[in-house]
Amino acid sequence: MTTVWVPSDSSARAVGADEVAAALAEVEGVSVRRNGTRGMLWREPLVEVETDRGRVGYATVAADDIPALLEAGMLSGADHETCIGVVDEDPWLTAQDRVSLARIGVAEPTDIHAYEAQGGWAGLRRAVELDPADVVEEVVASGLRGRGGAGFPTGIKWRTVLQARDGGADQAFVACNLDEGDSGTFADRILAEGDPFTLVEGMTIAAVTVGATEGYIYCRSEYPDAIARLRDAIAVAAEHGYLGDDVAGSGRSFRLQVRVGAGAYICGEETSMLESLEGRRGEVRAKPPIPALHGLWDSPTVVNNLLSFAAIPMILADGGEAYAARGVGRSRGTQVFQLAGNIARGGVYEAPLGITLRELVEDIGGGTRTGRPVRAVQVGGPLGAYLPADRLDVPMGYEELAEAGGMLGHGGLVVFDDTVDMARMARFAMEFCSVESCGKCTPCRIGSTRGVETIDRITSTPAGAEGRDQLFVLLEDLCATMTTGSLCAMGGLTPVPVRSALTHFPEDFGGSPR
Amino acid sequence: MARAGRQQTEELTPRSARAEMTREISQRHAGERGPLLEILHAVQAEHGYIADEDVMEIADLLNLSVAEVHGTVSFYHDFRRRPAADHEVHVCRAEACQAVGAAELWAAAEERFAHREDVEVREVFCFGNCALGPSASIDGRLRGRVTVDDLATAESGWSR
Ligand SMILES: Cc1cc2nc3c(=O)[nH]c(=O)nc-3n(C[C@H](O)[C@H](O)[C@H](O)COP(=O)(O)O)c2cc1C
Ligand code: FES
Numbered sequence: 001m002t003t004v005w006v007p008s009d010s011s012a013r014a015v016g017a018d019e020v021a022a023a024l025a026e027v028e029g030v031s032v033r034r035n036g037t038r039g040m041l042w043r044e045p046l047v048e049v050e051t052d053r054g055r056v057g058y059a060t061v062a063a064d065d066i067p068a069l070l071e072a073g074m075l076s077g078a079d080h081e082t083c084i085g086v087v088d089e090d091p092w093l094t095a096q097d098r099v100s101l102a103r104i105g106v107a108e109p110t111d112i113h114a115y116e117a118q119g120g121w122a123g124l125r126r127a128v129e130l131d132p133a134d135v136v137e138e139v140v141a142s143g144l145r146g147r148g149g150a151g152f153p154t155g156i157k158w159r160t161v162l163q164a165r166d167g168g169a170d171q172a173f174v175a176c177n178l179d180e181g182d183s184g185t186f187a188d189r190i191l192a193e194g195d196p197f198t199l200v201e202g203m204t205i206a207a208v209t210v211g212a213t214e215g216y217i218y219c220r221s222e223y224p225d226a227i228a229r230l231r232d233a234i235a236v237a238a239e240h241g242y243l244g245d246d247v248a249g250s251g252r253s254f255r256l257q258v259r260v261g262a263g264a265y266i267c268g269e270e271t272s273m274l275e276s277l278e279g280r281r282g283e284v285r286a287k288p289p290i291p292a293l294h295g296l297w298d299s300p301t302v303v304n305n306l307l308s309f310a311a312i313p314m315i316l317a318d319g320g321e322a323y324a325a326r327g328v329g330r331s332r333g334t335q336v337f338q339l340a341g342n343i344a345r346g347g348v349y350e351a352p353l354g355i356t357l358r359e360l361v362e363d364i365g366g367g368t369r370t371g372r373p374v375r376a377v378q379v380g381g382p383l384g385a386y387l388p389a390d391r392l393d394v395p396m397g398y399e400e401l402a403e404a405g406g407m408l409g410h411g412g413l414v415v416f417d418d419t420v421d422m423a424r425m426a427r428f429a430m431e432f433c434s435v436e437s438c439g440k441c442t443p444c445r446i447g448s449t450r451g452v453e454t455i456d457r458i459t460s461t462p463a464g465a466e467g468r469d470q471l472f473v474l475l476e477d478l479c480a481t482m483t484t485g486s487l488c489a490m491g492g493l494t495p496v497p498v499r500s501a502l503t504h505f506p507e508d509f510g511g512s513p514r
Numbered sequence: 515m516a517r518a519g520r521q522q523t524e525e526l527t528p529r530s531a532r533a534e535m536t537r538e539i540s541q542r543h544a545g546e547r548g549p550l551l552e553i554l555h556a557v558q559a560e561h562g563y564i565a566d567e568d569v570m571e572i573a574d575l576l577n578l579s580v581a582e583v584h585g586t587v588s589f590y591h592d593f594r595r596r597p598a599a600d601h602e603v604h605v606c607r608a609e610a611c612q613a614v615g616a617a618e619l620w621a622a623a624e625e626r627f628a629h630r631e632d633v634e635v636r637e638v639f640c641f642g643n644c645a646l647g648p649s650a651s652i653d654g655r656l657r658g659r660v661t662v663d664d665l666a667t668a669e670s671g672w673s674r
Contacts, residue, residue, distance in 0.1 A: 011643050014658035041645040183608030186642040214547075221555075221592050222641050260555055263591035265639060279550030280582075281589035297547065339645060341613035346645025369614065378609055414610045414644070424617075425609070432608075432639065438589075 002075045005048040009037035010225045017045040019063040036194020038105035039348035051077035054086040100310040101350045104194045115197045123316030127205045128250035135209040141320030143332025148305030151398045160292040161210045164300035173296040174207045174215040179268035182381030184340040184412035188306040192226035196233035202309030207254040215256040265436035270303045283440045284488045328354025331397035339365045341414035358392035372417035380409025383493035385500035422505035427455040429497040444491025447482040463510045536571045563594040599634035604651040607637045610644035619648045622662040
């Protein structure tokens with residue numbers, strides 16, 4: 001029997017992995033197994049054949065290609081134009097510093113023995129032996145900052161919840177933000193589908209530390225595969241004693257469940273997510289109070305992004321210092337970057353913070369998929385800035401990007417070639433805000449609609465026409481009102497992509513005012 | 515008010531089979547914390563959409579006002595108040611897909627299916643498939659690198 005691996009990741013499935021798996025299953029002497037993706041999405045479906053040399057990969061395989069590949073000797077790892085050699089030796093993978101992605105794409109995602117064999121549960125085992133305050137200090141020492149966008153130090157957040165518990169709060173909760181609504185981001189999804197135990201372990205460490213007995217994963221409904229995989233993983237982890245009444249033999253109890261969103265971008269904002277988890281309209285809450293003190297059902301709550309939780313097992317296993325040894329400035333550790341949009345080699349790439357945008361887009365991403373010049377890169381999701389091609393030398397760090405007028409956000413990079421119309425993208429930013437605003441505050445709800453109208457008027461008014469300059473003033477006024485007057489960053493940051501498009505690409509608006 | 519009115523009619527007319535089913539489904543989740551979204555998902559999975567009588571039933575069971583339940587249903591894009599069309603074409607219109615032609619794909623989908631009442635074309639903002647766009651979900655199945663021709667292929671696979 002030859003074992004052949006075909007990813008079950010939903011991006012791989014979206015380009016035919018299930019059909020490939022079905023075709024291979026028909027072949028005599030082949031046993032098909034389904035792994036997560038390795039993260040080299042442009043190569044999906046990437047089929048891996050187990051050989052004496054290791055697992056040999058064949059890229060972008062279609063079901064129709066199977067007969068020819070078999071003919072060429074695929075089952076013995078023979079060379080072929082689609083063959084990429086031994087996958088573990090592929091330079092795109094070996095050049096990464098995979099901490100959170102350490103186990104992705106190798107085994108079946110819910111194979112708990114494989115997880116353990118690859119170093120899983122070591123962090124949890126250490127965490128249950130330490131004093132909770134020492135676990136928190138380990139996370140503080142790691143310098144880990146929230147990967148959901150705001151970049152708040154995770155250890156400080158945990159410390160706040162722990163102190164509230166020590167101060168007498170009788171319940172605490174742990175909640176994972178798996179809403180991942182930003183265009184150009186998919187790292188949460190890939191980890192949830194491909195290595196769900198890493199999230200389970202990270203959340204369980206948080207729970208035993210702050211004394212939470214219940215946890216929730218709030219997953220967007222657009223991710224049905226992730227939802228199913230996480231539910232399976234939770235059941236398997238409970239069967240093996242990593243969840244339930246006696247977590248890893250610690251005598252402490254923790255139960256975890258997945259809750260499904262219902263198609264609302266704003267529910268990724270943490271207070272909106274809490275409202276939604278409690279079963280209401282996802283309208284944002286005014287802060288303060290912060291969720292760490294008054295979160296789910298008014299109890300102290302750890303709310304973290306999936307990637308923040310996914311860094312925790314390693315931090316506990318190897319120590320906070322080991323994580324903090326990576327990075328740049330005040331941005332410590334690694335980031336799972338997501339290379340998206342018009343890019344030749346799209347996928348997930350984990351590297352220490354501080355790598356430059358240019359390295360990611362050009363060297364690693366290989367430039368555009370269309371082969372045309374890069375014109376703009378949107379960094380950090382729909383609320384992030386558009387950076388022009390001559391500004392790509394910025395190091396990827398929180399402060400470094402802020403200085404360049406951008407933000408790291410959730411680490412997604414969306415590449416555009418020179419055919420992009422930046423006035424259209426600016427209009428889209430406003431349109432998106434008007435569609436997805438929760439409606440609670442006026443600057444966001446009404447301002448975004450006025451923004452769409454104003455940009456339409458600018459682009460439909462000929463250059464030099466009377467009143468055109470005033471439209472730019474009006475747009476800037478709107479941006480200022482939204483920035484300062486919105487209740488949350490949805491309305492508050494929508495002006496960022498708009499202004500960056502105006503600043504760097506005025507020609508697309510028919511020229512900026514005199 | 516709504517609740518009192520409901521109880522009166524209850525004595526006169528027996529609950530419909532649908533309402534019975536909705537109550538049964540809702541009861542399965544009623545013991546959980548903050549169960550409303552879970553219930554709405556389950557009810558929609560059963561009936562295909564959420565009708566007025568479902569809203570009343572759920573409100574009654576959870577001891578919420580009808581307005582509160584209705585307000586929650588109407589907030590979220592996923593919940594539908596009418597039966598679904600036979601076919602669903604959901605096209606991603608978000609930035610990463612726009613970078614590789616989503617605007618054209620969206621326009622083509624709208625145009626191609628404009629005359630078909632049995633096809634629902636809906637915009638979606640990101641499926642998390644942003645490296646292999648443009649993305650669309652056709653009858654619930656996610657696809658990447660979708661071309662305008664793929665829409666025609668999908669349509670030819672549907673029997674009228
Ligand atoms: C409009 C908006 C959308 C957001 N969407 C997400 C999201 O999809 N996922 C996420 O983790 N954080 C999102 N955030 C950030 C959260 O509010 C919050 O900062 C985060 O979940 C905290 O976890 P972290 O500290 O681990 O990043 C969003 C914020 C805003 C304002
Ligand atoms: S932007 Fe289209 S799938 Fe993410």
